[in-house]
Amino acid sequence: MRKWLIAIIISMIVCSSTTEVFGAEKKVDNEYDERMSLYKKMETITNIDWYVFAAVDQYERNIRHSRRDIPKADGLIEIYIRPEVWAGLLNPNPHDNNTVSIALFNGMGLDGNGDGRADQKNDEDILYTFANYLQSYGSNLDNIKIGLWNYYKRDKTVGLILGHMKIYKTYGRLNLDEHAFPMPLKFNFSYNNTWGDARGWGGRRIHEGTDIFANYGVPVRSTCYGIVEMKGWNRYGGWRVGIRDLNNNYHYFAHLNGFAKGLNIGQAVEPSQLIGAVGSSGYGPPGTAGKFPPHLHYGIYKDNGKTEWSFDPYPHLKAWERAERLKNRKK
Structure with missing residues (x-):
């Protein structure tokens, strides 16, 4: 009787956990569907491709989550338009939602859902306002680039958004969150948490990554959906590849x-x-190799719209390895 009771309790716990996981996945999928619906609606209205809105929104979503000087979003769309830009620089009410007074003060805010208000917290109003801004430059790619640069005043930001646009256009969907371990798990490899360790070649510096030791020629794979931003020689990293993801x-x-x-x-x-x-390439001019055992140096750097910094990739590598092993066992 006791064994049956324990079995029932365990079953209830597993079912409860599974329901929570499925519920979370369904919620995320619904958010993707809702965001895509908003992007597609704005594409119909403005003739600007949906992936342009998706790219700008995704760039700003990550900026908001990595900085404290930008308020958190109230809705699904996370494009941030500063109150003084929305309402007008000389508008005494920075939270104005009256379309007439906003226009009087040359504010950017517009009514996108037809309710007669230009609400800074409404998803459709935000998207329509930003779309109208881009339309003022034109709807082709070159004009959109100009509009983005005049809005952000940062070349790197424009580059990141253009990369996001290409990813969304290539794969045609928003749910691109999958990751992979950088080497096939059937090969022998080993790694420890070496981020932050001292390095001496080329001057004192810290180790901005995790070293994964493996034999020469073991395949190296992309860990994410992204754009190849860099490929070539670096005197520290040797032959290296840099990939920028949607985060x-x-x-x-x-x-x-x-x-x-x-x-x-x-x-x-x-x-x-x-x-x-x-x-084992690196630590010298192009072609230098063999100064250390063969391994992959893997690092991740975060851009927050102002600067870029390294953070520890080890926990992510462990998580991706575990997830892939679990997935392989289920096949």
Whole structure:
């Protein structure tokens, strides 16, 4: 009787946990669907492609989550338009939602859902306002680039948004959250948490990544959906590849033995896609190799709209490895 009771309790716990997980996944999927519906609606109204809105929104979503000087969003759309820009610089009411007075003070805010108000917290009003701003420059890519630069005044921001646009256009969906361990799990490899350790070659500095030791030629794969932002030689990292993902993160793969055939800067890649092979290149002029055991140096850098910094990739690597092993066991 006691065994049956224990079994029932365990079953209830497992079912409860599973329901919570499925519920969370369903909520995320619903949010993607709702956001896509908003982007598509605005595409119909403005003739600006949906992935333009998706890219700007995703860039700003990550900026909001990584900085404290920008308030959290109230809705699904996280494009932030400063109150003084929305209402007008000389408007005594920075939270004005009256379309007449906003226009009088040359504010940017517009009514996007037809309720007669330009609400800074309404998703449709925000998207329509930003779409109208871009339309003032034109709807083709070159004009959109100009509009983005005049809005953000930062070349790197424009580059990140254009990269996001290409990813969304290539894969045609928003749910691109999958990740992969940078090497196929069937190969032998080992790694420890080495982020922050001292490094001496080329001057005193810290180790901005995790070293994954493996044999020469072991395949190296993209860990994410992203854009190849960098490919070539670096005197520290040797032959290296840099991939920018949809979270404004730069994934750095260094000391490679070579690159995957056909891999080019500006190319969209996906998790598990081959990008190169393990080597021991670096610490000198182009072609230098063999100054240390073969391994992959893997690092991640975060851009917050103002600056970029390194953070510890080890927990992410462990999580991706566990998830992939679990997935393989289920096959």
